[in-house]
Structures are given as structure tokens and as C-alpha cells.
Amino acid sequence: MAKYRIAVIPGDGIGKEVMPEGIRVVDAVAARFGIEFTWDHLDWSCDRYHSAGSMMPKDGLDGIKGHDAIYLGAVGWPTVPDHVSLWELLIPIRRNFQQYVNLRPVRLFEGVPCPLAGRPDIDFWIVRENNEGEYSEIGGRLYPGTDNEMAIQENVFTRRGVDRILRYAYDLAQSRPKKHLTSATKSNGIIHTMPFWDERVKAMSEAYPEVRTDQYHIDILTAHFVRNPSRFDVVVGSNLFGDILSDLGPAVTGTIGIAPSANINPERDFPSMFEPVHGSAPDIAGKGIANPIGQIWSGAMMLDHLGHKDAGQVIVRAIEKVLTQPELLTPDMGGNATTEQLGKAIADAL
Amino acid sequence: MAKYRIAVIPGDGIGKEVMPEGIRVVDAVAARFGIEFTWDHLDWSCDRYHSAGSMMPKDGLDGIKGHDAIYLGAVGWPTVPDHVSLWELLIPIRRNFQQYVNLRPVRLFEGVPCPLAGRPDIDFWIVRENNEGEYSEIGGRLYPGTDNEMAIQENVFTRRGVDRILRYAYDLAQSRPKKHLTSATKSNGIIHTMPFWDERVKAMSEAYPEVRTDQYHIDILTAHFVRNPSRFDVVVGSNLFGDILSDLGPAVTGTIGIAPSANINPERDFPSMFEPVHGSAPDIAGKGIANPIGQIWSGAMMLDHLGHKDAGQVIVRAIEKVLTQPELLTPDMGGNATTEQLGKAIADAL
Ligand SMILES: CC(C)[C@H](C(=O)O)[C@@H](O)C(=O)O
Ligand SMILES: CC(C)[C@H](C(=O)O)[C@@H](O)C(=O)O
Numbered sequence: 001m002a003k004y005r006i007a008v009i010p011g012d013g014i015g016k017e018v019m020p021e022g023i024r025v026v027d028a029v030a031a032r033f034g035i036e037f038t039w040d041h042l043d044w045s046c047d048r049y050h051s052a053g054s055m056m057p058k059d060g061l062d063g064i065k066g067h068d069a070i071y072l073g074a075v076g077w078p079t080v081p082d083h084v085s086l087w088e089l090l091i092p093i094r095r096n097f098q099q100y101v102n103l104r105p106v107r108l109f110e111g112v113p114c115p116l117a118g119r120p121d122i123d124f125w126i127v128r129e130n131n132e133g134e135y136s137e138i139g140g141r142l143y144p145g146t147d148n149e150m151a152i153q154e155n156v157f158t159r160r161g162v163d164r165i166l167r168y169a170y171d172l173a174q175s176r177p178k179k180h181l182t183s184a185t186k187s188n189g190i191i192h193t194m195p196f197w198d199e200r201v202k203a204m205s206e207a208y209p210e211v212r213t214d215q216y217h218i219d220i221l222t223a224h225f226v227r228n229p230s231r232f233d234v235v236v237g238s239n240l241f242g243d244i245l246s247d248l249g250p251a252v253t254g255t256i257g258i259a260p261s262a263n264i265n266p267e268r269d270f271p272s273m274f275e276p277v278h279g280s281a282p283d284i285a286g287k288g289i290a291n292p293i294g295q296i297w298s299g300a301m302m303l304d305h306l307g308h309k310d311a312g313q314v315i316v317r318a319i320e321k322v323l324t325q326p327e328l329l330t331p332d333m334g335g336n337a338t339t340e341q342l343g344k345a346i347a348d349a350l
Numbered sequence: 351m352a353k354y355r356i357a358v359i360p361g362d363g364i365g366k367e368v369m370p371e372g373i374r375v376v377d378a379v380a381a382r383f384g385i386e387f388t389w390d391h392l393d394w395s396c397d398r399y400h401s402a403g404s405m406m407p408k409d410g411l412d413g414i415k416g417h418d419a420i421y422l423g424a425v426g427w428p429t430v431p432d433h434v435s436l437w438e439l440l441i442p443i444r445r446n447f448q449q450y451v452n453l454r455p456v457r458l459f460e461g462v463p464c465p466l467a468g469r470p471d472i473d474f475w476i477v478r479e480n481n482e483g484e485y486s487e488i489g490g491r492l493y494p495g496t497d498n499e500m501a502i503q504e505n506v507f508t509r510r511g512v513d514r515i516l517r518y519a520y521d522l523a524q525s526r527p528k529k530h531l532t533s534a535t536k537s538n539g540i541i542h543t544m545p546f547w548d549e550r551v552k553a554m555s556e557a558y559p560e561v562r563t564d565q566y567h568i569d570i571l572t573a574h575f576v577r578n579p580s581r582f583d584v585v586v587g588s589n590l591f592g593d594i595l596s597d598l599g600p601a602v603t604g605t606i607g608i609a610p611s612a613n614i615n616p617e618r619d620f621p622s623m624f625e626p627v628h629g630s631a632p633d634i635a636g637k638g639i640a641n642p643i644g645q646i647w648s649g650a651m652m653l654d655h656l657g658h659k660d661a662g663q664v665i666v667r668a669i670e671k672v673l674t675q676p677e678l679l680t681p682d683m684g685g686n687a688t689t690e691q692l693g694k695a696i697a698d699a700l
């Protein structure tokens with residue numbers, strides 16, 4: 001019997017409400033596939049920051065580095081600045097555990113309205129560099145508080161960092177029928193790092209002769225997401241460009257409220273982390289009406305990562321089925337189910 | 351009689367084909383309004399780079415700094431690297447002439463299909479910082495050509511640079527009925543420059559109590575462009591974020607092929623520059639079928655900037671009229687008119 005120990009971080013706001021439904025559904029499918037999960041709940045959150053003075057314990061990461069995966073709800077709350085809630089929890093996990101791949105699916109679901117006229121066929125993946133690039137601690141202020149004030153931010157792209165995300169993206173493209181990779185760049189405007197990115201794409205493409213590569217500057221690429229979304233298969237981008245594209249993509253399919261994401265360490269030296277794309281949603285937190293599908297779908301990605309592709313697929317198919325039944329859905333999708341009712345409906349549909 | 355001397359830079363590819371139509375239409379409306387234009391043609395381009403070794407003469411900018419405006423077609427060609435064609439022509443003009451505002455309209459036209467289902471009402475402006483920020487010469491490579499290679503890019507945001515673009519954007523918002531300004535940020539990920547940007551927005555907003563301000567991280571902002579484009583009025587962003595949003599916006603209205611832009615020096619110490627958003631389009635260059643509307647509409651923005659709002663409006667109305675007549679349009683819009691025929695049709699519709 002396959003056994004896994006998962007670090008569970010419900011986090012803040014609706015993170016705490018959707019997490020039980022994620023666990024419910026993963027447990028239900030696990031039982032069927034003879035998989036056993038142990039869920040270790042951690043209180044790492046803005047609440048903890050208020051009561052204990054930090055988002056997580058000092059040796060927090062040491063305590064979970066041997067876990068098989070991390071299942072996260074949502075982190076952040078209006079009372080805690082982002083540089084604390086994100087840079088003392090989410091981003092250190094991504095970096096310390098070398099989760100350098102952020103993977104997000106972009107696809108249509110029957111029953112979910114697509115904002116594009118004609119509802120074109122859309123089914124692709126965004127592969128985002130998740131550890132370096134534009135997100136960097138390097139920089140600061142000169143002449144703060146004066147008219148001469150300036151702020152400087154350094155972007156750092158390493159060959160190791162760029163090559164490993166490209167390799168992952170090319171492997172994914174190679175495994176898909178279309179074998180098509182699109183690189184997001186801006187080498188006409190960002191003249192030091194982006195031409196370097198393009199060079200590494202060119203070098204890596206030579207190792208994957210079967211994969212068709214193209215590249216677009218990020219400005220026109222966002223336009224193509226709206227105008228020609230059917231042409232994409234695997235889209236790879238830097239930390240910032242990948243961040244933008246992985247919100248825009250699900251907006252174009254109408255799935256931004258239910259999108260999942262995987263923060264993956266492909267070498268499995270450290271646990272990978274699975275989290276919905278949505279945030280802690282202070283406006284609806286505490287009402288029991290948050291949509292748990294992003295959390296549940298992230299659970300499917302976790303099963304997939306752990307080697308149980310079939311079990312993950314069963315969850316995705318249950319989500320597909322339930323999405324066609326409006327009366328089973330939460331208010332954001334026009335229904336009046338609670339978070340728990342929708343979680344149970346998906347568990348029942350497995 | 352108002353008289354203006356304009357530096358004309360047709361540039362490369364279809365830039366050379368659409369420019370005569372821009373001049374045709376501006377001249378036609380000028381005659382009606384008693385305005386006289388002198389057009390000084392310059393050969394600054396990739397062609398010039400090949401024949402004379404540089405995109406423009408060394409003292410090129412000196413020669414046009416007294417002109418009333420610059421009218422540009424498109425710059426760039428596959429045989430010349432971007433860091434030459436753009437960074438030795440387009441970007442030095444923007445910077446040396448302190449054209450720190452890049453202004454682009456996002457609106458629907460009857461007759462132009464909108465890719466969004468339901469064709470929501472869309473009518474807003476993108477105000478992009480055009481001189482500093484993420485576009486910077488500062489940076490370089492360490493250990494080039496080795497496994498330890500890295501590329502570094504510095505983003506530089508000054509209080510002077512940020513405040514002046516925000517002031518322009520707030521003035522614009524203040525002048526509009528909705529009085530609503532949206533700031534593009536990413537202060538949760540880009541932790542030095544973007545929190546600084548947010549601070550300056552907050553400070554500037556206090557001087558404009560009638561303007562309603564909101565802000566979104568760039569990732570979710572691109573999603574809102576697709577999901578709720580009607581909510582925007584004036585959107586202000588950094589050089590990179592503004593670049594992205596000003597392609598995405600016109601993609602959402604279906605107008606990306608005809609969009610204009612103004613590179614404005616509001617103090618009028620130097621000439622401002624007016625150019626279509628589209629590029630030199632090597633794939634269709636030389637065929638005489640390029641759509642000249644972006645060039646013509648940019649001419650309308652030039653008239654507006656020179657103080658002839660009415661004359662600019664007459665051009666925009668002529669464009670509106672012609673866009674409803676498919677048989678007058680170029681192949682990109684389903685017609686079979688030539689560039690010249692479409693230019694003449696707009697001149698006739700004035
Ligand atoms: C050509 C390129 C450098 C330019 C930019 O990014 O500024 C273009 O995309 C634009 O928007 O005018
Ligand atoms: C919260 C924020 C720092 C984060 C990011 O930009 O990485 C989020 O937008 C995401 O995509 O996971």
C-alpha cells in the first residue's frame with residue numbers, strides 16, 4: 001500500500017474553508033486506489049503571525065522537508081503586509097525546496113462560460129520559472145523620502161535556473177501530441193536578461209528536434225492569448241511573465257476561480273507544493289461559500305505528481321461532471337451550494 | 351494660419367507604405383481647418399543602417415529637436431538586431447526628448463469584431479511610463495559562455511519619473527466623466543520598485559480627491575481586462591506593465607491591428623512622437639496591402655496634441671465611418687482594398 005505524509009497548510013481566509021474539501025476528495029479517491037495519506041496540519045498563517053510573531057516556526061522548513069508533499073490553501077491577510085505573509089512563508093518554501101517549476105493548466109470545462117466569443121478550443125499548460133528572475137531580494141532605495149528618491153530592483157537569471165525550467169517545459173512539450181513550445185520573452189525591451197533567456201531557449205531547442213518552438217514578446221503574447229488561444233500547447237516564461245500568463249490563461253477559459261497550481265521540484269530532493277491559484281478572499285471568508293474546486297483540482301495534481309496519474313484523472317473527471325450541474329455549485333458559479341456541499345458532491349461523483 | 355514642421359520617419363517595411371496615407375489624411379483635414387504642415391522626410395531605418403552603418407546620423411536628434419512633432423511609421427527588420435534598430439533609434443528618441451508618456455486608446459468600433467462574448471462596453475486609456483523602469487541599459491553578464499553564466503538586469507524607478515507619469519494619468523482621469531484611475535502593480539512579488547510605485551500612487555492620489563483610485567497586481571489585472579474591461583477608465587503602469595497592457599487592451603477590443611500611440615513630452619520642451627502600435631510586418635511588406643488606420647489614427651492624436659482637438663476628432667469619425675464598410679477595408683479586415691485605397695477612402699469620408 002502506497003503511503004504518503006503530507007504537510008497541510010490551510011493558511012488564511014478561505015484557505016481554511018476549502019482545505020477540508022480538498023482532503024475529503026483526495027482521501028476518497030485514495031481509498032479506492034489503495035493509497036494512504038497522513039495529513040499533518042500546520043497553523044502557518046497570518047493568524048499565527050499575530051499570535052506568535054512569525055508566519056511559521058524558525059525551523060519550520062526542516063520539520064517538513066522529509067514530507068512527500070505540501071498541500072497549501074491560501075496565504076495572506078489585509079492586516080499583514082505582503083512582504084511578511086508571502087516572503088516569510090510562500091516564497092521561502094518555493095525557493096528552499098527548489099520548487100522551480102510552477103505548473104498551471106489552462107483548459108475549458110463544459111458548464112463553465114468562456115468569456116471569448118465562439119468558445120475556441122483551449123487546452124495548454126503554463127510552465128513558470130518559480131525561483132529566480134524578477135522576484136529578487138536584491139535592490140533597495142537611494143535618498144529615501146526626498147525628491148531624489150529612487151528604487152532599484154535587480155533581476156537575476158542564471159544559466160542553471162533558466163536551463164532547468166526550459167528542460168522541464170521541453171520534456172512536457174515532447175510528451176504531448178502537438179509537441180509545441182512557446183517561449184515568452186521581451187528581448188527587444190529588457191536588453192540584458194531576456195536576450196539571455198532567448199539564447200538558452202535556442203540552445204535547449206536543439207536537444208528537442210521534434211518539438212516545434214516559437215517565441216513572442218510578452219506584450220503581443222498576451223494579445224494572442226485572447227485572439228488565438230487554440231494555438232498554444234506548452235507556454236514557458238520567467239517568474240514574472242509566467243505569473244502574468246498563468247492568471248490571464250485561466251481568465252480566458254473562465255476558470256480563474258477554480259484553477260490549481262503545482263510548485264514542483266522535479267528532482268524530488270524536496271517536497272513539492274500544491275495550491276489553488278485563488279487567494280484568501282477576505283471578502284467572502286467565514287461564510288462557508290468559497291469554491292473548493294481549485295483546492296480539489298490541486299489535490300489531483302498532487303496525486304499525479306506522486307505517481308498516481310489515474311487517481312488524479314478520476315478527480316478531474318468528477319470535477320468535470322459536477323461543473324455541468326449548476327445546482328451543485330457555489331454562488332460564484334451561480335449556484336447556492338456551500339463549500340462543503342460542493343466538496344461532497346465531487347466526492348460523490350468520483 | 352497655424353503652421354507646423356513635422357519630422358517624418360517612415361522607417362521600415364510597411365512603415366513606408368502606411369506613412370503616405372497618414373500624411374494624406376492629415377493634410378486633407380488640415381486644409382479644412384486652415385492648418386499648414388511641412389513634412390521633413392528622414393530616411394532613418396534599417397535600410398539606412400545597412401547602407402550608411404547607423405540607424406540615424408550622429409547629430410540626428412539635434413536636427414529635429416526644434417520640430418513640432420515626429421510622425422513615425424515602424425522601425426525594425428529581421429536583418430538588424432533589436433538592440434540596434436530599437437535602442438539606436440526608437441528608444442533614444444523617447445528618452446532624449448523626454449517623451450515620458452506613452453498614451454494608447456482602447457475602444458470598440460462598430461464593424462470591428464470584438465473577441466469577447468457579449469461585446470461589453472469598452473472605452474479607456476492606457477498611460478504607460480515611457481522612459482525608465484524595467485527598460486534600462488544597466489546590467490550585464492557574469493561568467494559568459496560557462497555553466498555559471500548569469501544575466502543581471504536592473505530596474506530603476508525614480509520619484510521624479512514615477513510622479514510625472516502619475517500626474518499625467520491623474521490629470522487625464524480628472525478630465526474624464528468617470529474620474530477613475532487604475533494602477534498596475536506587483537508589489538507582492540517585485541519587492542523594491544513596486545511598493546515604491548504604490549507609495550507614489552497613494553501620495554499623488556491625495557492631490558486628486560475627486561478621482562477614484564484602485565490598484566491591481568499585473569497578473570490579475572490582465573485577467574480583469576478579459577473579464578471586466580468595462581470597469582476601466584484610465585490605467586497607468588510602468589514601462590513594462592504599460593507595454594503589456596497596451597497590447598492586451600487593443601486585443602480585447604479587436605483593434606490591435608489599427609491601434610495608434612502617442613509618445614508625449616507634456617512640457618513641450620521637445621517634440622512628441624506619434625506612431626502606430628503595429629510593427630514593420632516583414633510578412634506583408636511590399637505588397638501594398640498594409641492597413642494604414644493605425645498611422646492615420648496616430649495622425650489624429652498628433653493634431654490633438656498640437657491643440658487641434660476638433661481636427662483630430664474629424665479624422666476619428668472618418669475612421670469610424672469607413673470601418674463599417676467592409677468593401678473599403680484591407681485584407682486583414684476581410685476586404686480587398688489596397689493601403690492607398692483605404693487611405694483615400696478615409697480622406698474622402700472626412
Ligand atoms: C519595440 C519595443 C521596444 C516597443 C516597446 O516595448 O516599447 C514596442 O513594443 C512598443 O510598445 O512600442
Ligand atoms: C502572491 C504572489 C507573490 C504570487 C506570485 O506572484 O508568485 C501569486 O500571484 C502566485 O502566482 O502564486
